[in-house]
Amino acid sequence: MDLFESLKNKINGKNIKIVFPEGQEPRIIGAAVRLKADQILEPVLLGQQAEIEKAAKDNGFHIENLTVIDPTTYPQAEFDEMVAAFVERRKGKASEEQAREILQDPNYFGTMLVYMKQVDGMVSGIVHSTGETVRPALQIIKTKPGVSRTSGAFIMQRGREEERYLFSDCAININPNAQELAEIAVQSGKTAELFDIDPKVALLSFSTKGSAKSPEVQKVAEATKIAQELAPEMEIDGELQFDASYVPSVAAQKAPGSTVAGHATVFVFPELQSGNIGYKIAQRFGGFEAIGPILQGLNQPVSDLSRGANEEDVYKLAIITAAQSLL
Numbered sequence: 001m002d003l004f005e006s007l008k009n010k011i012n013g014k015n016i017k018i019v020f021p022e023g024q025e026p027r028i029i030g031a032a033v034r035l036k037a038d039q040i041l042e043p044v045l046l047g048q049q050a051e052i053e054k055a056a057k058d059n060g061f062h063i064e065n066l067t068v069i070d071p072t073t074y075p076q077a078e079f080d081e082m083v084a085a086f087v088e089r090r091k092g093k094a095s096e097e098q099a100r101e102i103l104q105d106p107n108y109f110g111t112m113l114v115y116m117k118q119v120d121g122m123v124s125g126i127v128h129s130t131g132e133t134v135r136p137a138l139q140i141i142k143t144k145p146g147v148s149r150t151s152g153a154f155i156m157q158r159g160r161e162e163e164r165y166l167f168s169d170c171a172i173n174i175n176p177n178a179q180e181l182a183e184i185a186v187q188s189g190k191t192a193e194l195f196d197i198d199p200k201v202a203l204l205s206f207s208t209k210g211s212a213k214s215p216e217v218q219k220v221a222e223a224t225k226i227a228q229e230l231a232p233e234m235e236i237d238g239e240l241q242f243d244a245s246y247v248p249s250v251a252a253q254k255a256p257g258s259t260v261a262g263h264a265t266v267f268v269f270p271e272l273q274s275g276n277i278g279y280k281i282a283q284r285f286g287g288f289e290a291i292g293p294i295l296q297g298l299n300q301p302v303s304d305l306s307r308g309a310n311e312e313d314v315y316k317l318a319i320i321t322a323a324q325s326l327l
């Protein structure tokens with residue numbers, strides 16, 4: 001079954017609420033209208049009512065049956081409760097006065113709605129940068145026990161249903177050390193399973209099995225060892241060049257005997273430059289649909305759109321975020 005049909009079946013009828021802090025953005029409104037009409041989940045648009053109504057009208061969307069939360073008319077008692085919860089969560093790091101100021105930011109406000117369980121997840125980042133979008137989640141939602149770093153994965157799919165891979169970290173950790181990279185690899189394998197991808201995890205490099213020597217290569221080799229120890233049940237190998245990870249004939253020459261090389265489905269990049277560039281090349285040159293970034297390892301789901309996302313990307317990432325809320 002198509003991945004999204006299967007995800008829709010999982011979330012259907014559960015009344016999952018997803019907040020969109022960029023409620024006045026037409027691509028968000030368009031996706032919210034579709035999500036509501038398809039009865040998949042309950043979209044909540046966050047933003048000034050008048051601005052949202054204007055954007056909807058200008059773009060021909062009917063939003064009469066959508067839920068809008070306007071922070072400027074939010075009940076005072078509920079805002080005070082949000083401020084108190086924020087100060088408590090950021091103990092010693094924000095005063096009440098600072099909290100009132102910080103919560104004017106829609107990404108902080110939306111993240112607090114998730115944290116306070118008024119909604120089940122958040123999708124933002126179509127206007128805001130990744131830092132602006134995810135920093136509130138890192139500070140408030142935080143990572144699950146046993147996960148030290150969150151990271152951003154993309155489901156990459158193209159054409160035929162079965163051509164589906166996971167790329168990570170393409171969004172968050174600028175230069176992870178070996179331990180962090182190992183955690184990202186294991187976390188990515190788990191995320192892959194969630195989206196019906198059989199994980200064969202390749203830690204990518206410009207070297208295959210010692211063909212080049214440098215501290216960068218050494219980091220990936222060390223991360224591979226740590227990841228294999230962290231998840232002995234998972235098929236993980238590295239360091240591998242992309243061709244060795246993906247092309248069976250090249251794998252036979254460069255990494256004979258590896259069960260991952262030539263068959264990888266999860267591609268873990270050594271640092272963010274290559275990860276972010278790599279996914280965009282596959283998307284824009286390779287014709288892959290890039291769905292994400294899906295933040296892995298957070299206590300509650302928050303997703304960060306690319307600013308280049310279209311309405312369909314928003315629609316799909318909202319479904320994924322809703323599915324994550326069931327975990």
Ligand SMILES: CC(C)(COP(=O)(O)OP(=O)(O)OC[C@H]1O[C@@H](n2cnc3c(N)ncnc32)[C@H](O)[C@@H]1OP(=O)(O)O)[C@@H](O)C(=O)NCCC(=O)NCCS
Nearest residue numbers: 130131134135138139143148149150170171172173174276
């Ligand atoms: C994600 C990012 C914004 C975090 O940077 P930052 O806000 O400067 O991070 P800080 O080091 O100040 O940490 C802020 C908080 O987040 C936490 N944090 C930072 N990175 C984290 C991670 N990867 N996982 C979990 N928590 C993290 C810190 O522990 C800290 O928590 P605390 O305030 O409770 O102590 C930064 O790493 C970044 O800019 N990454 C690249 C994003 C990007 O542009 N990607 C490309 C487009 S998708």
Ligand SMILES: CC(=O)OP(=O)(O)O
Nearest residue numbers: 171293305306307308
């Ligand atoms: C994921 C990503 O690269 O986001 P943006 O394009 O918004 O920087």
